[in-house]
Amino acid sequence: MAAPVAASHPPYAGEPRRPTHPARSVADARIIDGVEFQRLLRLKRRVVGPMLAGGLGFFLVTLALAGFARPLMAEKIAGPLNLGYGLVLGVYAMCWGLAILYAFLAETCFDPQAARAIAEREARS
Numbered sequence: 001m002a003a004p005v006a007a008s009h010p011p012y013a014g015e016p017r018r019p020t021h022p023a024r025s026v027a028d029a030r031i032i033d034g035v036e037f038q039r040l041l042r043l044k045r046r047v048v049g050p051m052l053a054g055g056l057g058f059f060l061v062t063l064a065l066a067g068f069a070r071p072l073m074a075e076k077i078a079g080p081l082n083l084g085y086g087l088v089l090g091v092y093a094m095c096w097g098l099a100i101l102y103a104f105l106a107e108t109c110f111d112p113q114a115a116r117a118i119a120e121r122e123a124r125s
Contacts, residue, residue, distance in 0.1 A: 034124070036117035043113055047105055051098050058094055062087045 031037050065073055066084060073084035 031117060031121050034117055034120045036113065036120045040110065040113040040117050043109060047109070048102075051102065055094060055098050059091055062091055 065087065073082065073087070075083045077083055077086050
């Protein structure tokens, strides 16, 4: 029996996305079509989107200021520390803060939702 051919077009509105790998298509479709898995995806988009936008936004503002507002970046804010170094330290702290926040949310929100999605899949099979 020949393997199914992958669709050459993206799914249409309302058409469910189906995996094209023949060995995994049935198991993946059970998970992807599940209500709990869709909730997990919505939850992750709702959390990761603002984190990504905020982190990249702060980083790009820091870059723009470094390139176009050099006198402002040279302003002293505390002893030998100027605004430029302060913002770079802020980017470093923000990256660590977002990583720690994501790890916390993964453990408290995403993992339980993933377990519910797996339980739903097992209940349907």
